[in-house]
Amino acid sequence: MPLASHIHLFSSDGGSRHGNDGVPPSGGGKASAVISNKILVCKMKKILLGDEAYAQGVLDAGLSGCYAYPGTPSTEIMEYVQNSKLAAERNIHREWSSNEKTAMEEALGVSYAGKRAIVCMKHVGLNVAGDGFVNSAVTGTNGGLLVTVADDPSMHSSQNEQDSRFYAQFAMIPCIEPSSQQECYDLAKYAFELSEKNEIPVLIRLTTRLSHSRSNIETADAPSDMNALHAPSNPRRFVLLPAIAKSNVKKLCEKQADFAKLSEESPFNKLTDGADTSLGIVATGIAYNYVMEAFGGNCPYPILKISQYPLPKKQLSTLLNECDKIMVVEEGAPFVESQLRGPLEDPRIMGRLTGHLPRTGELNPYLVAKAFNLKVAEPPAIPDLVKVRPPRLCDGCPHVSTYNALKEAIGKFADPRVFGDIGCYTLGALPPFQAISSCVDMGASVTMAKGAADAGIHPSVAVIGDSTFTHSGMTGILDAVWENANITVMILDNGTTGMTGGQTSIGAGRLETICVGLGVNPDHVKVITPLPQKHAENVETITAELQYEGLSVIVARRECIQTLRRKK
């Protein structure tokens, strides 16, 4: 055996162990490592982000396709797969999609063909993918399908803190919420098998402090083989005509008891006894870690760790019968707590809804220890000397020149409104620009500007980035073309998906062609170069289009300063 316990440096080299550590074995000297075309690789330690540990897990579990649209805190899953040597050797699909809906449906197509797929997104991306997601539970799956959603409690980089466990419950599918990076790795094979045995997609719920925290993990064994192409059982089940859908929905309902039983038998759910039954604890996902931290690893109360849903009834019933009161600790919404409390608000159940824990925001060891009235270190005060240092547009960012020109141009009108969108340019809402009035969801700049114009606002301007435009802006343009809406759409084309660190932007560089193709009058599709020396010219172009009564598109094109620097 060529390998003993092995330590890897620099985990960012995704999947390197497969490339560097004996795969594929070419020399006769390594032939002993090959048994039935599988390579034996001993356990090895790596330091990986939760996102990366999950990515390594699905790669080792025989993944055939990864589909995603970038979104914090989920982006690193696809990036890890893209950097993986195993993914390259196996030609695993690993290109970004236009948005979460297209990604979801592409992954469902892979599953239809009998192969294993994941689709990854941030929590609000699941709203975009919602139609395909909910209906994928009705069609069922063929190859394993893991819908991987990274939630962002406390909204570090998000517009809301919706909890994806509600979506899993809504679609009536199992959900797995790992509590550690090791579980992120370990769950992959289990979840694919769960998906295939039950012909059901499985929702994998990650949260920011797991997705974006590194830990040493152990990866074991050789990667599993990928599935061969094979037709689904009863292929008609993918045709959701009413007659078929009715039968499928009925079957989905019938599976619910099986899913509950699987949760009771899951290796990821664990009921641990405690001597003091005056209190019982339910802790989900990473909240379990905060509870264990608070009690220094020795929890005196019975505790049920939940990482697989629907709720494991057997263990819950034991806990509720044994204990006088129950504290529910969850990273996210009071999802379990509200189910246990019920509509009659059972006073034995405590948690976020009773003020023992904050109603919103992510948890931490301090908040959790306080909930149990444990003695905790009181944090020293931060001196008044410390001032807020908000994020800002980078020095040399093209958006700075665009906002400077736009601000001057709209300043010539009595009551202009600028509707913003999701990306670095959302920072235009902060000083020194304070240039945008809204930031709601991907694509909403175009459609809100149109609605505001419909209502009588002029000038009504949309500001949207290139990647956001191809994600969800184009359909809004079709509405505006149809009615020749009196709006000006500024597409800030920096050639990349900048906010999440510079991923592929599918339409960058050809947005004016796309707009003309959508039906925008070519006379009112302009391209400007956002540079300080072009300021006067750009103000003039923008002013003229603001004055034009009808739909105009102005593409402000200059490369993101960050991606440009990386090339040098």
Next chain:
Amino acid sequence: MKKDIILAGVGGQGILTIATIIAQTALKAGLNVRQPEVHGMSQRGGAVEAHLRLSSGQIFSDLIAPGTADLIISVEPMEALRHLDSLSPTGIIISNAKPIINIPDYPEVEKIIAAIEAIKGSKVIDADKIAADLGNPRSMNIVLLGAAAPFLGFDPSLLEATIASLFERKGQAVVDANLKAFHAVI
């Protein structure tokens, strides 16, 4: 052995390089590691932080509880004080002296440095100047890592091999320059 470390700075200053070197070395030393970090929105010239937990035993929480950190390593002085609520009563700060002034109301630097030095055992070093004097201004964070090395809870010389492998791809001259930076204030 257990060390809870906060790393702080401004987006783009390279705190994750320091975190990576310490974490990889701790792994080699047989320790468990947790390292939550900030990605996304906050990276754009704003305040950034990473937590780094090292332990010979099991680590449960990724986040360090307020009031319990053993060490704050900051590449910017005001950012060191931003995390004072994390520091334990016996904890110390190792901070760079050079301010990044990208906000209109940045306080007087002397007052900030005095506040850091008032915490027993803490050190403020001009890592930018030391790195520049050594002829390699980009090694500022490695100078600071050297200053913090004696407080990490394992043999500081173990860090050298990690630094060498991190910069290996860039050639021996870059490796040597960074090792020199590491030893500047250790």
